[in-house]
Amino acid sequence: MTLFAILGILLFTLIVLFFYNQGRNPGGSLASILQRNPSEIFFKGMLHFVPVLILLLFFKRAVPLSFKPFNFYLFYTVRDHLLPFLIALAGCFFFLRKKDFLELLFFLSGFYSLQALTGVIMNYGHYEMYILFLLPAIRMSVML
Numbered sequence: 001m002t003l004f005a006i007l008g009i010l011l012f013t014l015i016v017l018f019f020y021n022q023g024r025n026p027g028g029s030l031a032s033i034l035q036r037n038p039s040e041i042f043f044k045g046m047l048h049f050v051p052v053l054i055l056l057l058f059f060k061r062a063v064p065l066s067f068k069p070f071n072f073y074l075f076y077t078v079r080d081h082l083l084p085f086l087i088a089l090a091g092c093f094f095f096l097r098k099k100d101f102l103e104l105l106f107f108l109s110g111f112y113s114l115q116a117l118t119g120v121i122m123n124y125g126h127y128e129m130y131i132l133f134l135l136p137a138i139r140m141s142v143m144l
Contacts, residue, residue, distance in 0.1 A: 001132040005116050008136045012143070013109040020102070038106045041096070045110025048091040052084055052111075053118060059083060080135060084115060085142060105143060112139040 056079060065075055088111045096103050116136050123131050 001129075002120055002127070005120050005132045005136050006113070009109055009113045009116060009140060009143070012140045013105060016105060016144070017102070038102070041103050041106040042110035044095055045088075045091070045107040045112075046114045048088070048095065048107075049111050049114045049118075052087045052115075055087065056083065081138065081142075084111075088112075108143045112136075112143065115139070 059079055063075065063079075066072060088108055091111070092099065092104055092107055096107060116139070119131050119135065120127075
């Protein structure tokens with residue numbers, strides 16, 4: 001399950017890229033649909049996650065976890081989904097030249113794969129299905 005959390009988003013990106021190429025250019029090479037180097041965009045997404053990690057750690061420390069049902073739901077929704085997505089979306093608009101599907105896909109892939117890796121490292125020894133399976137699956141659906 002740890003491998004799914006770390007490598008699932010990367011493999012998902014490659015599968016989406018393959019099917020995107022088949023739909024756009026049947027039988028053609030991937031080089032014809034990639035205008036820019038995808039690894040450059042991927043590493044931009046990874047670099048954009050570093051300040052987000054600091055914000056997420058600050059949010060986790062500053063906002064106390066309440067066990068009232070709605071506050072409990074809202075805490076994890078904002079910390080794990082909404083805040084990273086909004087900051088990643090802002091990074092896409094500020095750092096990407098052309099905002100086409102492939103650039104967004106690779107940027108979010110770099111962003112979310114580093115987020116999954118830090119989640120696995122920060123929760124070392126205390127693994128849960130939420131961290132190892134559910135969060136990467138939700139992030140994959142957000143990338144589409």
